[in-house]
Structure formats: C-alpha cells, structure tokens
Amino acid sequence: MNSVNVSRRHFLQSGAVAGGGLVVGFSLSGCSSAAAPLPVANTKGAWTPNAFIQVLPDNTIRFYTARSEMGQGVTTGLATLVGEELDVNPLDMDIRLAGVHEDYENPLFGMQGTGGSTSIRAHYIPLRQAGANTRALILEAAARDMGVPRSSLSTDNGFVTQGDKRYPYAAFVETAQSLAIDADAPLKSAADFQYIGRDSRRVDAIAKATGTAQFGIDVDIPDLHYAVVVRPPVPGATVRSAEVTAARGMSGVTDVFEIGNGVAVVAQSFWQAKQAAAQVEVDWHSVALGQLDTKALRADYTAALDAGDGVEGPDEGDVEQALSAATTVHEAEYWAPLLAHAPMEPMNATVWIDGDSAEVWTGIQFPFAVPAIISRVAGIPAEKVQFHQTYLGGGFGRRGSVNYLREATEIAVQSSKPIQLVWTREDDIQQGPFRPASLMRIKAGVDADGQLTAWDAARAGGNISPDSFRTLLPAAFPWMGDAVAEGVAQLSEMYFEKFATDDSSTEGLFEDYDHANTRVTHMTVDHDLPLTFWRSVGHSYTAFAKESMIDELAAAASVDEVAFRLQNTQNSPRLNNVIRVAGEHMAKMNPPKGHHLGFAAHNSFHTDVAEIAEVSVENGQIRVHKVTCVLDCGQVVNPDIVRAQMEGGVVYGLTAALYGGLNLEAGAIKESNFHDYPMLRMNESPEIEVIIIDSGTEPTGVGEPGLPPIAPAVANAVFKATGQRLRSLPLQLA
Amino acid sequence: MIHFMLNGQSVQTDADPDTPLLWVVRDHFKLKGSKFGCGAGLCGACTMHVDGAAAKTCVTPIAAVADKSITTIEGLGTPEDLHPLQAAWHEHAVPQCGYCQSGQIMAAAALLDANPNPSSDEIDAGMSGNICRCGCYPRIKRAIQSVSENALAYDAMAQTEGRA
Known part of the structure; x- marks a missing residue:
C-alpha cells in the first residue's frame, strides 16, 4: 500500500482532538467531570447522576439521548441500554433530546455527532455502565437509609424492592447524591437481559402518530419570522445583482437582502416569504460548474479511468500476473448518478439572537457544530449559544451538513429578528450537497477451480471529505479565522485530489472477497459539486459494482451464484455464514412463473447482509415483488427496530435503484420535486422479510447496511429475467 | 374573512384567500401536526380531511374550504385518547x-x-x-x-x- 487513506472517521476524530474536544467517558461519580454545566432541565429536587439520567422527586426517570433521532430508532435503542442496567422500562422513561455538551460526544467520533451506523456500537457498553452505576448508587443509598444489608435489596422498574415492599428510586436520591462509586458496577450477562434483545414498541411512536412530536419546522417562538432564500440555479454561484423591489412590496414581507448563498426574503409567514421569493430576480455570477452537464460529467470520469493515473489504494500481490494466469477474466463498468437525500422534512433551522446570546432549534446530526457556527457567524461567544435538538424528519446524511444553520444565522443577524429558515422541496432536490456520482471499473480473474484470483478495481468521481471538511472545519476549529479556514479547506481539496484516497469513495469496492491479488485505484474528478454522506455512503454505489461483477463472474465461470460467493468468502466467516443462510433460504423459494430471484451480499458498517430480490419484468417495467434480507449485526438490542431498518434500507435503496438520478444541465439540477425525482410508493413497495442471525457478537451497524445489497440483487434478477446486464443506475431496460 | 370549522371549532381567518390551508393551520392556528413536504400536492405529508375526504392541503387555497369542516391529526386523536x-x-x-x-x-x-x-x-x-x-x-x-x-x-x- 503506497497511499494515505484518510477516512471520515479519521478526519472527524483528528478534528475533534485538535479542537480539544476529545473527552470520552461518562461522569459516574455524581458530579460532572466537565467544566461546563450539563444542559439538562433544572427540575427542583432532581438528581442528575450523569449526563444521561435524571431521577425526579415523583420518580419520573428521565433519559437524555445524545444521538440524533432521525427515524433509525436510536432513542428507543439507547433508552433500552440504559434501562436494562438501571432497571427501568424504556417505555416508562421521560425521553429528552440532549443539548450540546462534551459528555454527549459519540465515543467513536470524539465529538457530538450521529452517523455511520455507530450509535448502538458506540454506546453499547458506556450507556449500560451509566445505568448500572446509577442503580448501584441507588441500592447503596437504600441500604444505608433502611439500615439493611444491600444484599437484601433488589430493583424492579424504578423501584427498590425488599421482599414484597417497593420503594421508589426517588426516595433514596438524597443519600445517593452524597455517595461516590469506587469501581464500575458489574454489567448483566446476556442471559439476564429483560429488555435488550426483545421486541418492544418505540418510545416515540405515540408522539409521532399524534402529530405531537416536535420537528425543527414545528418550532414556534414569539415574533418568529420566516425566511426563504432565492438560491442560484448552479450551486455555488453568487449574486451579481438582484431586483427585489416587487418582493419588498408584497404582503407580510419585512426584509429582503443578500446573504452568502443568495437573496433572503423574510416575512411574517412562510407562505408570504415563498410568494415574495418568486418575485426576486437575480443575475448570478457564472461559475465553472455552469458549463457541466451529466454527459460531460460522465465523459470526464471515463477519461480519468482511461488515463489510469489515480491515487493507488490497497495493492496486494501481482494483479497483472494473476489476470494473465486466470481461466476466466471479466471486465465491466458501472455507473451511479448524483442523488439528493430528499428527507421528508425539508431543511430548516430556527435562530433567535438576543444581544450577545442565542437560542437555536434544529434537527441536526452534528450538534457539536452548532455553538461554533452561531458564534462565528453572529460574533457572540459560543458558550452563550443554547441549542435545542428536535426530532429529525429524516437524516440519511443530509443533516450532517450544517449549511442551513449557517444561513439561518446569517439571516437572523441581518434582519435582527427571530428567524425560521425553511428550504423548499425544490431547494432540497437542487442545491445539494449530493451523493456523489461514480464510474467504477472492475477487472477480475477466476481460476479453473472457481477461485477468485485477481481484483482490479477503479473508481472515478468526487470525494465527500473536502466538502464535509469545508463545512465542519469552522466548527471544529472555532479559533481559526474565516480566511485561514478557507485556505485549509482548499489545501484539503488538493490533498484529496492528488495525494489521498477518501476511504468512503472506494469503501465496499474490494474488501469482501478472497482475492490474493488486489489493486484499487481512485481518480478524483472534482467539478465543485457539493457532496456529502448519503445513507451507506460509498457502499451505496460500490456494492452495486462489486455484487454485479461477482454475479457476472459466476455466470461467466458457469458456477452457481451462491456457491461462488461461498467459495470466495472463506476469509470473512460472518459474511460467509450470512450468504449460506440466505442461499439455503433462496433454494427453498418457489417463485411464480415469470418471477426471478437475484442475490447480493455485502458487508458495511461492520454488519453482513444478504438480500434476495424476487423480480418480474412486465412490459419493460421492473417490478420487485419480494425482498428477503438476511443479516448478522451481532447482539441485537431491539429486533423489531432492526427489521424496520432493513425494511427502510431496502425501500430507500430500491427508490435509488429504480428511479434515483439527478441530471445536470448547464450546471443546474434539472429535477425539482417528487414528480421528476420520484420516490417509491406503497403500491410499488415489495413485501420484505427479514431474517436476523443472532451470533451474539458485539453489536454492529443497522441504520445503513440494509441498503447496499438491494440494487445489485435487483439487477442480478433482471439479468435472469431478460439476459440484460444493467450496469447503470437507475436500472432501465434497453 | 374566511370562516370554516377546524377540529369541530368555528374559526375564521383574514389570510390571503390564495394561502394554502396547510399554512393557515400551521402558522395562524399553530397546529403543527400537519407537515410541509413538497408544496405541490405530491407527497401527502399535509393531508387533512375536508368534509371527511382526504385533501392535500399544501395546494388547497383557504378560499376553497370556506364554510367547510376541516379535521387535522390533532382532531383525530390525542396521546391520551388515541384513534x-x-x-x-x-x-x-x-x-x-x-x-x-x-x-x-x-x-x-x-x-x-x-x-x-x-x-x-x-x-x-x-x-x-x-x-x-x-x-x-x-x-x-x-x-x-x-x-x-x-x-x-x-x-x-x-x-x-x-x-x-
């Protein structure tokens, strides 16, 4: 290996370390280790043993969830971890969404953020420990208060029990808060779990079924004004001049002014702002991206692959020699387009700047960035910024980018009003940041025994790290001036273009199979498109290339697709087992005439998933009837949420596989709303069966791994149905 | 001034008659359960009942519901009294x-x-x-x-x- 691999996790971790923020751990002794006060409710008589738990005088047990709830069920999952050891039913807890504090950092990131399917993995031990230590303090306090041996006491769902007698935890808070714990309390063994590993309802379902769950867009504060931004058709273009007279004269409009990203229109209601924004006429500066269309983008990627002059990634063995010795050699090229995330809740943020302090309400994946961004834009101290997390109406990576927060702050500063900025759906589809487009070429060799021997893979496209770096750098390094931050961002772009492989650009393209001779090359072709994380990140396109190629190789070598995968995953035993179980399941399936089964398997976010797609092709239309998903994600915290995430990953991935594609025309995205950027609907949604293999190992990711296998599983089924190999997404028959 | 019934209560608004029902309900009457998703009647996040029938209220001007009966998610049931x-x-x-x-x-x-x-x-x-x-x-x-x-x-x- 002769390259420098900089993964987003490396970047995020180093950023937080350099920013002085790497404090991982939990305050378990009754007082916080951090200098800053915890942003928890100041309820009279409440005991706050750590950043996550509050015991109230009426024995309400509050849980502060530090990870952003965007539908992945993390609130229920983390409440289950705490509740298991604290001995409180998660459904009985008073759930609060945490503010910003170093105690709320994601231990795997070193900063307060949610993504990468890390939450359960990161918190599986620490949150249980927080629960166990708190329970131990309560028991010790109870023993002292009651003058009985601790061994005579137990607990049951928020109560200390002694025989038939029950005493609320709250009764012992006064003594408990004077105690300290010497060593971590022992954790339960899996055999004793009463909540972990069992189906339970979601803690947020009733609020979300009654319209009472608060999303960012639902926030209402006194004198709130609403802002809409007139944005450049070509992302990144700036205002040359703007005609705003008509907009200023419209009903309810209070302010119209230029901001960094366009022209902001502020009004007393969103509707008024939106109507007035339509009257603003802007002459935009031209930018280089304005010359680009989709065809040229792909041609640039092709030229880069043809030139072959990229950054070398993993390089093992002798690929050329192995290819020349192989009995079957196959090469193919795969395309994945730009995509928008299109979460159901359009981006929004509410910012109220009051003198030298500020309050912010938004649903965001990286809360750590909020105080620093507000501080930088509004010129107020970061410690005077109070952040209120809301539920996220979908995230999928989109709410890891903080541009909407920066805009809302700019508008609040300029207008001197409490502002709620709302993006329109058109803004959401057209402005990015996007899932990067990718052109991938794989050349592989198989020997006479069906053994994969050579894997030569290359990917051309943009990287997400520079854009993420540019967005988050000002937050990670609050002391850095804007000009310096911009200079560093430009250096990082050059670095990723010329010297480094962004791990996420090629993740999933080469890791799963046993090929002794491996070469991975990356060609960065950057057109100044804003790019970011999109559910399952690089795996969202690399799995399509890799699993299509594996299927093609099996066919070329006349080997059964499951047998071929089993033979060539001996070094990945858990994946191998998932393939075996799924293969056995597929062998028993008996699809009706005209239905065909496609298979794909992939490891992402440390979880192994195989999917079987039952597909028919009728009148040139691909119809997916059923998807069977087999996975191993280690210890399962809530099986029903795992199933839900697989269902969701399949539907999200199927939407992309069948419909997803943004097209550039003179640098502007042509698609604008759900009529031309369609989503899978109920009538197109397949039946989805999920089979969880309980291997009992450490828990691994769940939010994203269901997505990558679905596109190749469908494409491989389409091949069986039609003989056509569809190598471009979205899948369209010739 | 446009009158209508909102979750069983008689209400009125002086909002511009072109204003979609969704925004009147959300911003004027402060019922935030109905959501903005697309603004074009394509996604259904804004669905309410107008005289009992489901309607995409992000494209339903308030003038079109004068004297009609509107039910939102808040009128369907509450956490304490679920539908x-x-x-x-x-x-x-x-x-x-x-x-x-x-x-x-x-x-x-x-x-x-x-x-x-x-x-x-x-x-x-x-x-x-x-x-x-x-x-x-x-x-x-x-x-x-x-x-x-x-x-x-x-x-x-x-x-x-x-x-x-």
Whole structure:
C-alpha cells in the first residue's frame, strides 16, 4: 500500500482532538467531570447522576439521548441500554433530546455527532455502565437509609424492592447524591437481559402518530419570522445583482437582502416569504460548474479511468500476473448518478439572537457544530449559544451538513429578528450537497477451480471529505479565522485530489472477497459539486459494482451464484455464514412463473447482509415483488427496530435503484420535486422479510447496511429475467 | 374573512384567500401536526380531511374550504385518547422519523371511512399519494389492516370465544 487513506472517521476524530474536544467517558461519580454545566432541565429536587439520567422527586426517570433521532430508532435503542442496567422500562422513561455538551460526544467520533451506523456500537457498553452505576448508587443509598444489608435489596422498574415492599428510586436520591462509586458496577450477562434483545414498541411512536412530536419546522417562538432564500440555479454561484423591489412590496414581507448563498426574503409567514421569493430576480455570477452537464460529467470520469493515473489504494500481490494466469477474466463498468437525500422534512433551522446570546432549534446530526457556527457567524461567544435538538424528519446524511444553520444565522443577524429558515422541496432536490456520482471499473480473474484470483478495481468521481471538511472545519476549529479556514479547506481539496484516497469513495469496492491479488485505484474528478454522506455512503454505489461483477463472474465461470460467493468468502466467516443462510433460504423459494430471484451480499458498517430480490419484468417495467434480507449485526438490542431498518434500507435503496438520478444541465439540477425525482410508493413497495442471525457478537451497524445489497440483487434478477446486464443506475431496460 | 370549522371549532381567518390551508393551520392556528413536504400536492405529508375526504392541503387555497369542516391529526386523536389507527401505529411500531405519519394516518382514516374493509390493492391505491422516505409502507399496511372491519370483527369474535 503506497497511499494515505484518510477516512471520515479519521478526519472527524483528528478534528475533534485538535479542537480539544476529545473527552470520552461518562461522569459516574455524581458530579460532572466537565467544566461546563450539563444542559439538562433544572427540575427542583432532581438528581442528575450523569449526563444521561435524571431521577425526579415523583420518580419520573428521565433519559437524555445524545444521538440524533432521525427515524433509525436510536432513542428507543439507547433508552433500552440504559434501562436494562438501571432497571427501568424504556417505555416508562421521560425521553429528552440532549443539548450540546462534551459528555454527549459519540465515543467513536470524539465529538457530538450521529452517523455511520455507530450509535448502538458506540454506546453499547458506556450507556449500560451509566445505568448500572446509577442503580448501584441507588441500592447503596437504600441500604444505608433502611439500615439493611444491600444484599437484601433488589430493583424492579424504578423501584427498590425488599421482599414484597417497593420503594421508589426517588426516595433514596438524597443519600445517593452524597455517595461516590469506587469501581464500575458489574454489567448483566446476556442471559439476564429483560429488555435488550426483545421486541418492544418505540418510545416515540405515540408522539409521532399524534402529530405531537416536535420537528425543527414545528418550532414556534414569539415574533418568529420566516425566511426563504432565492438560491442560484448552479450551486455555488453568487449574486451579481438582484431586483427585489416587487418582493419588498408584497404582503407580510419585512426584509429582503443578500446573504452568502443568495437573496433572503423574510416575512411574517412562510407562505408570504415563498410568494415574495418568486418575485426576486437575480443575475448570478457564472461559475465553472455552469458549463457541466451529466454527459460531460460522465465523459470526464471515463477519461480519468482511461488515463489510469489515480491515487493507488490497497495493492496486494501481482494483479497483472494473476489476470494473465486466470481461466476466466471479466471486465465491466458501472455507473451511479448524483442523488439528493430528499428527507421528508425539508431543511430548516430556527435562530433567535438576543444581544450577545442565542437560542437555536434544529434537527441536526452534528450538534457539536452548532455553538461554533452561531458564534462565528453572529460574533457572540459560543458558550452563550443554547441549542435545542428536535426530532429529525429524516437524516440519511443530509443533516450532517450544517449549511442551513449557517444561513439561518446569517439571516437572523441581518434582519435582527427571530428567524425560521425553511428550504423548499425544490431547494432540497437542487442545491445539494449530493451523493456523489461514480464510474467504477472492475477487472477480475477466476481460476479453473472457481477461485477468485485477481481484483482490479477503479473508481472515478468526487470525494465527500473536502466538502464535509469545508463545512465542519469552522466548527471544529472555532479559533481559526474565516480566511485561514478557507485556505485549509482548499489545501484539503488538493490533498484529496492528488495525494489521498477518501476511504468512503472506494469503501465496499474490494474488501469482501478472497482475492490474493488486489489493486484499487481512485481518480478524483472534482467539478465543485457539493457532496456529502448519503445513507451507506460509498457502499451505496460500490456494492452495486462489486455484487454485479461477482454475479457476472459466476455466470461467466458457469458456477452457481451462491456457491461462488461461498467459495470466495472463506476469509470473512460472518459474511460467509450470512450468504449460506440466505442461499439455503433462496433454494427453498418457489417463485411464480415469470418471477426471478437475484442475490447480493455485502458487508458495511461492520454488519453482513444478504438480500434476495424476487423480480418480474412486465412490459419493460421492473417490478420487485419480494425482498428477503438476511443479516448478522451481532447482539441485537431491539429486533423489531432492526427489521424496520432493513425494511427502510431496502425501500430507500430500491427508490435509488429504480428511479434515483439527478441530471445536470448547464450546471443546474434539472429535477425539482417528487414528480421528476420520484420516490417509491406503497403500491410499488415489495413485501420484505427479514431474517436476523443472532451470533451474539458485539453489536454492529443497522441504520445503513440494509441498503447496499438491494440494487445489485435487483439487477442480478433482471439479468435472469431478460439476459440484460444493467450496469447503470437507475436500472432501465434497453 | 374566511370562516370554516377546524377540529369541530368555528374559526375564521383574514389570510390571503390564495394561502394554502396547510399554512393557515400551521402558522395562524399553530397546529403543527400537519407537515410541509413538497408544496405541490405530491407527497401527502399535509393531508387533512375536508368534509371527511382526504385533501392535500399544501395546494388547497383557504378560499376553497370556506364554510367547510376541516379535521387535522390533532382532531383525530390525542396521546391520551388515541384513534384506533394511532393505536395501531404504536402497536405495529410504524413510525421511523415520523414526519410523514400525520398525513399517512389522515389518508388511512379517510380510506377506512370510505371503505371499512379494503383489500391489499385498495390500501395501495388509497395510500399511494403519501410518500414515506423511511420506507414504513409494510408496517403502514399492516396497521391499516389491523383496524379494518374484518380484523376488528375477528378480534371481537376471538374475544367472545376466549381466544384473544
């Protein structure tokens, strides 16, 4: 290996370390280790043993969830971890969404953020420990208060029990808060779990079924004004001049002014702002991206692959020699387009700047960035910024980018009003940041025994790290001036273009199979498109290339697709087992005439998933009837949420596989709303069966791994149905 | 001034007659359960009932609902007094991010009012105007089926016969 691999996790971790923020751990002794006060409710008589738990005088047990709830069920999952050891039913807890504090950092990131399917993995031990230590303090306090041996006491769902007698935890808070714990309390063994590993309802379902769950867009504060931004058709273009007279004269409009990203229109209601924004006429500066269309983008990627002059990634063995010795050699090229995330809740943020302090309400994946961004834009101290997390109406990576927060702050500063900025759906589809487009070429060799021997893979496209770096750098390094931050961002772009492989650009393209001779090359072709994380990140396109190629190789070598995968995953035993179980399941399936089964398997976010797609092709239309998903994600915290995430990953991935594609025309995205950027609907949604293999190992990711296998599983089924190999997404028959 | 009934209460608004019902309900009457998703009647997040029928209120001008009766998710049920569909949403752990679910439930309620025992295809047809980006469709369907007339009749029978 002769390259420098900089993964987003490396970047995020180093950023937080350099920013002085790497404090991982939990305050378990009754007082916080951090200098800053915890942003928890100041309820009279409440005991706050750590950043996550509050015991109230009426024995309400509050849980502060530090990870952003965007539908992945993390609130229920983390409440289950705490509740298991604290001995409180998660459904009985008073759930609060945490503010910003170093105690709320994601231990795997070193900063307060949610993504990468890390939450359960990161918190599986620490949150249980927080629960166990708190329970131990309560028991010790109870023993002292009651003058009985601790061994005579137990607990049951928020109560200390002694025989038939029950005493609320709250009764012992006064003594408990004077105690300290010497060593971590022992954790339960899996055999004793009463909540972990069992189906339970979601803690947020009733609020979300009654319209009472608060999303960012639902926030209402006194004198709130609403802002809409007139944005450049070509992302990144700036205002040359703007005609705003008509907009200023419209009903309810209070302010119209230029901001960094366009022209902001502020009004007393969103509707008024939106109507007035339509009257603003802007002459935009031209930018280089304005010359680009989709065809040229792909041609640039092709030229880069043809030139072959990229950054070398993993390089093992002798690929050329192995290819020349192989009995079957196959090469193919795969395309994945730009995509928008299109979460159901359009981006929004509410910012109220009051003198030298500020309050912010938004649903965001990286809360750590909020105080620093507000501080930088509004010129107020970061410690005077109070952040209120809301539920996220979908995230999928989109709410890891903080541009909407920066805009809302700019508008609040300029207008001197409490502002709620709302993006329109058109803004959401057209402005990015996007899932990067990718052109991938794989050349592989198989020997006479069906053994994969050579894997030569290359990917051309943009990287997400520079854009993420540019967005988050000002937050990670609050002391850095804007000009310096911009200079560093430009250096990082050059670095990723010329010297480094962004791990996420090629993740999933080469890791799963046993090929002794491996070469991975990356060609960065950057057109100044804003790019970011999109559910399952690089795996969202690399799995399509890799699993299509594996299927093609099996066919070329006349080997059964499951047998071929089993033979060539001996070094990945858990994946191998998932393939075996799924293969056995597929062998028993008996699809009706005209239905065909496609298979794909992939490891992402440390979880192994195989999917079987039952597909028919009728009148040139691909119809997916059923998807069977087999996975191993280690210890399962809530099986029903795992199933839900697989269902969701399949539907999200199927939407992309069948419909997803943004097209550039003179640098502007042509698609604008759900009529031309369609989503899978109920009538197109397949039946989805999920089979969880309980291997009992450490828990691994769940939010994203269901997505990558679905596109190749469908494409491989389409091949069986039609003989056509569809190598471009979205899948369209010739 | 436009008058209408909102969750059983007589209300009036001086909003511009072109203003979509969604924004009047959200910004003027401060009922935030109905959501903005697309602004073009394409996703159903804004679904309310207008005289009992499901309507995409982001494209329904307030003038068009003068003197009509509007029901929003807040009027359907509350956490303390759940509508059977809301209880089924909880029971089947339907919501993920939850943002579209008010609209999904309002569409489902209108569907069941018109057709208390819909087939799978009829549920598909009735619900295909509502997008769920989290992919909750299988659970939405199961939840609807669980409160359809046949399911309720079956439950009642099961209880009578002691099989519940």
